[in-house]
Amino acid sequence: MERVTITIDADLLAFVDTLSATKSYGSRSEAIRDILRKAARTERQADPDAPCFATLAYVYDHETRDLARRLTNQQHDHHDLSIATLHVHLDRHECLEVAVLRGTSGAVQSFADGVISQRGVRHGQLHLLPGAPDAAHGHEHGHEHGPGHAHSHAHDD
Known part of the structure; x- marks a missing residue:
């Protein structure tokens, strides 16, 4: 993990502190990382082919x-x-x-x-x-798929 220093105005810092307390983040850094993860996810989802x-x-x-x-x-x-x-x-x-x-x-x-x-x-x-819609889910689950039928299972791999 990289360490960075940022300059932030008082209103944004108060928001980060409120968010940290409300969501029970362990630190300001974790709150900011979560904000950045959400922004990155939103940016990826803006791609209509994603x-x-x-x-x-x-x-x-x-x-x-x-x-x-x-x-x-x-x-x-x-x-x-x-x-x-x-x-x-x-x-x-x-x-x-x-x-x-x-x-x-x-x-x-x-x-x-x-x-x-x-x-x-x-x-x-x-x-x-x-997600990765075309990724194989890699296990058998006890039923056959008909032509043109596919589905997905969520896994914590």
Whole structure:
């Protein structure tokens, strides 16, 4: 690890100290390293060809005319990005869906924008994580894949 000296104004230093206390960082250095890691991740994700994993969470009114069909069609049109989807009935009218996605950040962002912008979708949030979508996951897991079907498993290697 390299040691560097930086000059920082009082307001930014107060922010680093508040962040350190709020997030329980052991030091200012760890807080600054985390800020820089997030900035680097954001910069990498700005490349539309960068591989990523993502979660897309959105709340929608299932009674909005034709919305369920439009959302289903959009998911089928982009089946290559989908790993899994969780569907939860929040109340009589609203549903929450969480989609786990894998692909290039540009394709995933485009899909998310298409879902979130649908009339009747009330809230939506995309969370991108760096990933390697074409990497083999290197183990057997007890079932066969049909033509054109692939999925991923997260591992702490």
